[in-house]
Amino acid sequence: MNVTKHDSKFSHTMNVTKHDSNFSPTMNVTKHDSKFSPTMNVTKHDSKFSPTMNVTKHDSRFSHTMNVTKHDSKFSPTMNVTKHDSKFSPTMNVTKHGL
16 A cells, blocks of 8 residues: 655554454555554454555654554564654554464
8 A cells, every 4th residue: 555645634544353364464655744644453363464564754743553453473563664854653552462
């Protein structure tokens, strides 16, 4: 998923639930100039899971939340955030892993 060049309100939600095998979502968001609040919730995965989220070049308010819960095996999330000029408050919560 690629989202580029937004100038105003942008509110993206991605919910992924109950996966049993290979799962690799990618979310790339670039060049936002104002309000931006994406949310990514991922729950109840049983095996391989590797989400990547890249966020670049934000100029103003930016509030990203990534919640990942209840994983039983391989799990390697990456979050890259670069070149922010003002208010920025990312939160990443990872809970309840078996391995």
